[in-house]
Amino acid sequence: MIRIGPVSIAPLGWIVFSVFFAVLLPSAVQAACSQWDVSGEWVFVQTNNTSPRFTLQRTETGLQGSASYSHWVEDAGCIGVNCDHLETVRASVDATIEGNSFELTAYWNNGTTGLYTGKVGLGGRIEGSTYDKQHPQTMANWYSNRNAKCLTGAGGVSPSSTTPPAAGDTSKPPPIKAQGRVKGPPGTVVPESTLSICEAAWKARARNSPAAPGLEAQCAATGGTPTAPPSDAAPPPVKAGPRVKSDPAGTAAQPPLTICEAAWKARARNSPAAPGLEAQCAATGGTPTAPLR
16 A cells, blocks of 8 residues: 655645646736737738738837738730739728737728738737728638737736747748739629829828828829829729720721620630629620630
8 A cells, every 4th residue: 555645745736736837827928918019011811812911110199001912903805815914902001909909901002991800819920800891791811921029018028039939839820822813703893993193192191101102202203293082982883894896907897705705715814804704694694605706
């Protein structure tokens, strides 16, 4: 029989307490962060294959900065094979960070407004969701490509940014892959910008955005001056462009493509406009068909 007396029980209790304290301590320290630093360069990796890049800086009222992303766009009325070009969309940005809650608004120069909300995790990684203010049904989830730094912890102690990660820490996000073509659901139409560069400059200055000087310089380069837009209403729907008639030989004009023929050609090019054209073709009761000419 093994005898367990008071002397043998005390060391056992101390060991159990030590292990319990060691397990809880890292989480308690991480959860104590009361102020996160989210300034600098960021990439938000979105579930819709888009990865906008943001630059944020602290101001007296919160956070402001700029953003940009690129996507493929089909040239209106194009009939040839190479009918797509890479378009870069830019924005001025306002953001706030309250405890672990992060919120950002991007005023894109194509007339849309992106709203981003998220939470800062224990390791500093930010995750959340985003949607287009003009088209709330267009939503995506996102995560940051790096971790935020904790400026102030419990008791005013600033944790070291060089502290090695805890064992088993998997908060580091995977490497960012090159983004592909952006394809929306069938029938999706990408709205064109309704703001001129001078109107965008006026709106940026009204928000006291850091992007205002650059937009004003571009406006001045066109010979214009910052001008208030007629309204901040959502942009009107994009109308179909005129049909392009080709007559390389200078003889008789070729008949225009039907909507179903245009849908077939767009799908053959793997164009981002293919889903929308196919939806329009289906609405007429037809199916995508190869042109006979």
